[in-house]
Amino acid sequence: MYRKGIAWLYLFLLAAIADMAFVTQGEPQFRYASKPLIVTGLLFYFLTSTNSIKGSILRKSVAAGLIFSIAGDTLLLFPNLFLFGLGAFLMTHICYIVAFKLTQNQGFNPLNVNFVRTFFFNLPIYIAAAFVYFLIRKNLQDLQIPMVIYIMVIVMMVTMARERFGKTNAASFWQVFLGAALFLVSDSILALNRFFQPIDDAGILIMGTYTMAQLLIVMGIRSHLIAIKK
Secondary structure: OOOOOHHHHHHHHHHHHHHHHHHHHOOHHHHHHHHHHHHHHHHHHHHHOOHHHOOOHHHHHHHHHHHHHHHHHHHOOOHHHHHHHHHHHHHHHHHHHHHHHHOOOOOOOHHHOOHHHHHHHHHHHHHHHHHHHHHHHHHOHHHHHHHHHHHHHHHHHHHHHHOOOOOOOHHHHHHHHHHHHHHHHHHHHHHHHHHOOOOOOHHHHHHHHHHHHHHHHHHHHHHHHHHHHO
16 A cells, blocks of 8 residues: 555656756756645655545645645745745644644653653754754844744644654654754755855755655654554
8 A cells, every 4th residue: 555656756756856956057947847846746645655544634634734835835936925935834834743743652641741851852953943043033024923933833843753752663753853853954054045144055955955854754654654554
């Protein structure tokens, strides 16, 4: 079942390679086709390989996250639509938070949570996000409040991925956690390049980390479903 839709992964791979080639060659006009196709391939791979959970909240949340990502990828191609692209990816992170919570083998019990230990485990993520915000805050202008909200949500997404440790199989945990961390890295590079100072080869770094992030998250969810089936 999980081998179905492999052709869509080839579309994902070819679109990603083509898009990064257009970035390096300075051909942004072709990215209107290549960039949205990256996650589109991943979306259809996920849908065709998860028919066994059709109608589930997990399938809907991951699919919605990927659809919002496609919208965000498209909107960010237009500089004047940056805020709308930010909003689309905000919804992506919310959908992934739901999915990460659903792919845990243990229910949530606030009485069993060691909040002090959790805080220190998540502290490196908080520091990284705060450092990026410190660098870009002076140039945000009207985007300051939306950016603070966005940073809080993406940090929550990464910490939710980290909190899956020991609550799913090892492959699923590491794939999802590394994917979430790379998503944060990608967005941080984008923010620094736009609001702090230009970064050499920023386009390649952003798309490389973003593409790998999306792939790892989908594969991590897939690994969790395979483990449950076994």
